[in-house]
Amino acid sequence: MDKQSTASEFQGMLEARGVSRRSFMKLCGTLAIMAGLGEAAAPRVAQALEESVIGASQGDLYPVIWIEGASCTGCTEAFAQIDAPDAAAVVLELISLNYSETLSAAAGHSMEKAKEQTIEAGNYILVYEGAVLNGWNGNALRVAGKTGNEHLIEAAEKATAVVALGSCAVNGGWMAAAPNASNATGVQAFLKEQGINVPIINIPGCPPNPEWLCAVLIQYLLLGELPELNAENKPTQIFGQTIHDNCQRRGHFENGEFVYQFGSPEEAKGYCLYPLGCRGPQTKANCGVVRYNHRRSWCVEAGAPCIGCCEANPNNPGQNWIEVNTPFFKRHRDLNIGDFKFQPGTIAAAVLGIEAVALVIHGFGMKAAGRVPNGAEFEKKRAWDAKHPEKSIGVYDDAPKSDAKKGGDE
Amino acid sequence: MAHLAHYREAHPAPFRFTHWVNLVSMVILIVTGFAIHFPYWPEFMGIARGLHIAFGFVLFINCLLRVVLAFIVKSAPTAGTREVVPDYKTWLPQADNLHQGPQWIKYYLFLKKDHPLSAKLGVPQKISYLCIPVLIIFMFFTGLCLWPPCANMPLFEAAINGLGGAMSVRIIHYFMMFVFIAFTLLHAYLANIEGLAPSMLMFFGKEHGGLTYDIEKHNISGKDDLAH
Numbered sequence: 262m263d264k265q266s267t268a269s270e271f272q273g274m275l276e277a278r279g280v281s282r283r284s285f286m287k288l289c290g291t292l293a294i295m296a297g298l299g300e301a302a303a304p305r306v307a308q309a310l311e312e313s314v315i316g317a318s319q320g321d322l323y324p325v326i327w328i329e330g331a332s333c334t335g336c337t338e339a340f341a342q343i344d345a346p347d348a349a350a351v352v353l354e355l356i357s358l359n360y361s362e363t364l365s366a367a368a369g370h371s372m373e374k375a376k377e378q379t380i381e382a383g384n385y386i387l388v389y390e391g392a393v394l395n396g397w398n399g400n401a402l403r404v405a406g407k408t409g410n411e412h413l414i415e416a417a418e419k420a421t422a423v424v425a426l427g428s429c430a431v432n433g434g435w436m437a438a439a440p441n442a443s444n445a446t447g448v449q450a451f452l453k454e455q456g457i458n459v460p461i462i463n464i465p466g467c468p469p470n471p472e473w474l475c476a477v478l479i480q481y482l483l484l485g486e487l488p489e490l491n492a493e494n495k496p497t498q499i500f501g502q503t504i505h506d507n508c509q510r511r512g513h514f515e516n517g518e519f520v521y522q523f524g525s526p527e528e529a530k531g532y533c534l535y536p537l538g539c540r541g542p543q544t545k546a547n548c549g550v551v552r553y554n555h556r557r558s559w560c561v562e563a564g565a566p567c568i569g570c571c572e573a574n575p576n577n578p579g580q581n582w583i584e585v586n587t588p589f590f591k592r593h594r595d596l597n598i599g600d601f602k603f604q605p606g607t608i609a610a611a612v613l614g615i616e617a618v619a620l621v622i623h624g625f626g627m628k629a630a631g632r633v634p635n636g637a638e639f640e641k642k643r644a645w646d647a648k649h650p651e652k653s654i655g656v657y658d659d660a661p662k663s664d665a666k667k668g669g670d671e
Numbered sequence: 672m673a674h675l676a677h678y679r680e681a682h683p684a685p686f687r688f689t690h691w692v693n694l695v696s697m698v699i700l701i702v703t704g705f706a707i708h709f710p711y712w713p714e715f716m717g718i719a720r721g722l723h724i725a726f727g728f729v730l731f732i733n734c735l736l737r738v739v740l741a742f743i744v745k746s747a748p749t750a751g752t753r754e755v756v757p758d759y760k761t762w763l764p765q766a767d768n769l770h771q772g773p774q775w776i777k778y779y780l781f782l783k784k785d786h787p788l789s790a791k792l793g794v795p796q797k798i799s800y801l802c803i804p805v806l807i808i809f810m811f812f813t814g815l816c817l818w819p820p821c822a823n824m825p826l827f828e829a830a831i832n833g834l835g836g837a838m839s840v841r842i843i844h845y846f847m848m849f850v851f852i853a854f855t856l857l858h859a860y861l862a863n864i865e866g867l868a869p870s871m872l873m874f875f876g877k878e879h880g881g882l883t884y885d886i887e888k889h890n891i892s893g894k895d896d897l898a899h
Binding site: 492493501502503506514515516517518519535536542543572574576577580585586592593594596605606609612613616617620623624626627630632633634635636637638639640641643644645646654655656657 | 674708709710713714715716717766767769770771774778779781783784785786787788819823828829832835836837838839841842845846849852853856857860864865866882885887888889890891
């Protein structure tokens with residue numbers, strides 16, 4: 262009875278907004294697929310929607326705080342482009358975005374107050390965009406009289422979960438790339454250092470696909486569960502396979518059809534971008550499946566080799582996507598000793614060349630010393646044996662025959 | 672008459688076989704490896720990847736086989752003798768090797784005129800040969816890290832992260848190949864600079880007369896011109 266009454270009340274709500282039951286179920290199906298559950302889970306999503314966020318029985322939307330760290334705001338910009346559900350629907354109907362430097366209409370003291378109240382009440386999700394700056398004691402991100410790091414600590418301590426959005430938030434990204442003047446780090450490393458134990462969901466990318474954040478929010482808000490995470494706390498569903506695995510140009514890779522130069526006829530044919538340094542084979546993300554900009558296209562489809570922006574290991578600041586992947590158009594990253602940068606192939610070929618030259622010179626030396634082709638004479642006695650006759654290794658009492666004095670290396 | 676005599680007992684047939692397999696596999700792996708690193712010859716890419724994986728396994732299995740055979744097959748502990756001992760003993764430090772390391776280095780740096788007495792393997796050779804199986808196994812492991820069917824397994828995933836990510840593994844794998852090439856250059860140089868007899872024996876089992884060596888007295892004992 263209770264359930265039926267809820268349903269009818271909910272249906273009334275939908276009708277008041279001009280939404281038919283049919284289109285509502287369609288939305289549920291879409292959401293279920295985005296959360297990686299498959300269309301069959303649509304009724305589960307529908308029930309969750311009825312009983313939670315949109316349901317009149319509770320009324321309150323789930324609070325989210327979105328803090329900008331050292332970011333370019335690109336992750337927010339990307340999120341603002343989402344269309345199904347669109348950004349407005351997410352912000353107004355799925356969540357209650359209580360604080361966001363970029364998206365909130367309000368500003369100043371009232372915003373800070375709203376954030377404080379949300380934190381005090383607890384049970385919210387913190388989305389942190391951009392790197393954490395340890396340099397200058399966090400003063401580079403000072404807002405409302407507190408350092409950026411204090412804001413993060415405060416907000417993370419009481420959060421139900423922290424979403425580290427974008428590669429900068431995951432392990433420092435651009436900010437932490439050499440020379441890392443601001444001593445930037447990622448959210449997970451920073452919170453661990455601060456001893457704050459809160460579930461962290463890392464969503465790398467530069468920018469991350471907005472649908473990834475949406476999928477995580479939907480799964481968490483509607484079904485009350487964190488997505489399945491891998492060892493790096495990234496959603497397995499999204500970051501479990503390489504770009505190469507699902508690339509639409511993979512057929513050309515298999516055929517041995519490659520683009521060697523931009524603007525070439527091969528590029529016009531849409532061949533594989535591997536020789537131009539494509540990082541698809543070593544970068545894990547489902548870009549080729551989800552695609553960007555309303556699922557119209559994505560980097561590789563648009564003709565740009567993958568630059569591996571999703572490579573970000575929260576446990577290893579060195580596995581930073583800029584460090585690991587530049588120069589983008591070469592197959593290998595640059596290595597460096599101090600300020601001296603070089604490609605692995607160059608140094609390897611140089612060392613090998615030096616060895617070859619050394620051997621040739623040595624060969625002439627061997628010839629000059631009369632050791633080619635017959636070798637030098639064998640020593641009559643080991644030098645050590647001569648010095649330590651009492652512990653001698655060799656037995657030298659019967660001297661070698663006079664015509665058998667020369668020997669060679671085995 | 673020069674050199675110690677080269678008898679087949681120094682390199683029995685099973686070891687000549689594994690040496691051939693090593694040589695062929697390494698050449699194929701190096702050529703295909705370059706082709707995979709950058710498709711210089713695009714049509715070859717698919718074939719190169721298949722061959723590279725197949726011969727990676729061949730090299731690894733051959734390496735294991737060689738190590739196992741070292742405990743089963745007997746071989747001469749030095750050139751210049753037909754007496755045999757279990758092969759693994761030749762790999763471990765032998766009495767003949769003791770205190771001879773610096774002498775070898777001095778010999779090759781032209782600081783010592785006469786040839787150091789030694790067992791089958793000179794000290795620098797012995798050290799480098801002991802490193803090769805370790806290198807092959809490490810190479811095989813990093814290769815598996817880069818091979819998609821393995822790359823997602825927890826063990827390899829952890830190893831990739833431990834080594835600094837897929838790019839680092841790729842570069843390590845690449846550098847290790849150069850270590851193989853560098854080793855092979857040095858190996859071929861040292862084996863043949865004082866005559867091709869060692870190669871004729873290793874590749875074709877062709878014996879060569881020369882001085883004989885007494886493995887009890889660790890000294891030259893006479894000569895054998897194979898005139899029998």
